[in-house]
Amino acid sequence: NAGVTQTPKFQVLKTGQSMTLQCAQDMNHEYMSWYRQDPGMGLRLIHYSVGAGITDQGEVPNGYNVSRSTTEDFPLRLLSAAPSQTSVYFCASSYGGSGMEAFFGQGTRLTVV
Amino acid sequence: GQSLEQPSEVTAVEGAIVQINCTYQTSGFYGLSWYQQHDGGAPTFLSYNGLDGLEETGRFSSFLSRSDSYGYLLLQELQMKDSASYFCAVLYQKVTFGTGTKLQVIP
Numbered sequence: 001n002a003g004v005t006q007t008p009k010f011q012v013l014k015t016g017q018s019m020t021l022q023c024a025q026d027m028n029h030e031y032m033s034w035y036r037q038d039p040g041m042g043l044r045l046i047h048y049s050v051g052a053g054i055t056d057q058g059e060v061p062n063g064y065n066v067s068r069s070t071t072e073d074f075p076l077r078l079l080s081a082a083p084s085q086t087s088v089y090f091c092a093s094s095y096g097g098s099g100m101e102a103f104f105g106q107g108t109r110l111t112v113v
Numbered sequence: 114g115q116s117l118e119q120p121s122e123v124t125a126v127e128g129a130i131v132q133i134n135c136t137y138q139t140s141g142f143y144g145l146s147w148y149q150q151h152d153g154g155a156p157t158f159l160s161y162n163g164l165d166g167l168e169e170t171g172r173f174s175s176f177l178s179r180s181d182s183y184g185y186l187l188l189q190e191l192q193m194k195d196s197a198s199y200f201c202a203v204l205y206q207k208v209t210f211g212t213g214t215k216l217q218v219i220p
Contacts, residue, residue: 035210040212041212042117042210043156043210044210045208045210058207059209090156092156092208100144100146100163101146101161103158104157106155
């Protein structure tokens with residue numbers, strides 16, 4: 001049972017480049033979300049999904065796109081990377097819409113230069 | 114919107130008890146969760162309070178008072194490995210995290 005798998009673990013991008021952070025879970029969880037964490041700050045919600053085909057914006061959605069074509073996968077796309085998007089990104093999933101116990105991936109450390 | 118407040122840092126002695134507080138202002142509320150995060154690691158779930166009162170899980174307990182919009186995490190018999198950041202999170206349609214409390218356990 002792999003839980004929540006994020007790839008890549010580390011990434012360096014040049015300003016203006018685009019990329020997709022991958023997130024997959026094998027627990028059949030309906031609820032999935034993406035957070036970013038900056039030094040000294042908590043986790044800020046970027047986008048979330050309550051099921052396949054349904055997504056919604058969080059606190060800091062600008063510059064990011066998501067889609068949820070399957071229950072298992074919830075990729076995060078950076079459209080045109082900016083230095084302000086340098087951060088650690090976490091994907092999380094939980095059963096139903098409860099969010100009571102969220103399982104997190106190991107994170108992607110992204111640097112935009 | 115949602116707003117959560119936690120102390121930024123707490124220091125406690127190994128073997129002691131420490132309480133980490135969380136106050137929140139939300140447009141709606143289902144429950145309060147607590148997560149632990151070690152440096153360089155991912156957050157891991159500790160506990161959830163959907164109702165008022167105390168929830169106990171081993172050395173960790175969590176308390177919620179809906180009327181006071183307040184909760185806390187209580188860590189007993191502190192160990193060095195408990196040095197980490199602790200986040201409260203409010204659940205209402207989506208999950209919103211506080212800014213976290215960095216706990217340092219000293220010998």
